[in-house]
Amino acid sequence: MSLAPTDHMHPPIHDVREAVARALAEDLQPLGDITAALLPIGTQAMAKFVSREAGRIAGVRCADEAFRQVDEELELSWEISEGAAVEPQQLLGTVSGRLASILTAERTALNFMCHLSGIATRVNQWVGLTEGRIQVWDTRKTTPGLRSLEKAAVRAGGGVNHRGNLSDWVMFKDNHLTVLGVTEAVKRAREVWPARTVHVECDRMEQMVEAIEIGADVVLLDNMSPAQIVECVTVANEMRAAQNAKVLLEISGGVNDDSIVAYSATGADLISSGSLTNSSENLDIGLDIDTGPAA
Secondary structure (H helix, E strand, O other): OOOHHHHHHOOOHHHHHHHHHHHHHHHHOOOOOOOHHHOOOOOEEEEEEEEOOOEEOOOHHHHHHHHHHHOOOOEEEEOOOOOOEEOOOOEEEEEEEEHHHHHHHHHHHHHHHHHHHHHHHHHHHHHHHHOOOOEEEOOOOOOOOOHHHHHHHHHHOOOEOOOOOOOOOEEEOHHHHHHHOHHHHHHHHHHHOOOOOEEEEEOOHHHHHHHHHHOOOEEEEEOOOHHHHHHHHHHHHHHHHHHOOOOEEEEEOOOOOOOHHHHHOOOOOEEEOOHHHHOOOOOOEEEEEEOOOOO
16 A cells, blocks of 8 residues: 555654664564564464554554564555554554564564554644644654654644754744843844744743744744733734734643643644653554464
């Protein structure tokens, strides 16, 4: 099955290969899978990936890579694509070939799929709650070494990506601004990095007004209540109309499953939360093995 229509949801293949190699090394060094090595040589099997609960799928490319790195002769076939919605007991795909190889790769493949699908599922839940009023954005609060994989899972869930790392664009947070101040900070950014997005965190209306006046591209409205956000959006809209400015307004801090509906109705452009990548529960996916003749 071709996955071309959802290629943008997949993480970069070089990051997939590196992450899977690290995970397999963690499982297999120094002696390999000493349990699977005891199985009769040549025993064949076919295993089915099955979802145990409803959700969104991510990490297909990681599962593929885990089996490929263990045994290139294993054959995989997927019934779903990245970002697909699945129901309990739905068949996701199959892997067939040497039983020992399947068992060796099983946990690594499932670890990636369950973790990344959990992120995609929670993001998709938030996207549904916002009903298209605002875009759901991730943050840099990711598992070290897995950022591009987790950010791809956000895309698979229907969300959008914040900056990938500290080199992507200029972002002034409160600790930067204690030294520079909003106006000086934005001026320096424009002088040194003229083609970069300039993002300013603001915790009060006055900071937001200053950031828009000096020409920031994005303003983060930090730890404000929905009522405070509405006030900021009203003022920002007046400034955007008067200056023909395209500054984006981001909401961050205090956003959770209970508050996201209220925040999404404020008129801001983006809403972000580190919990999407650092606190999402795994989606339960199993691998059911049949030791009959390989299909």
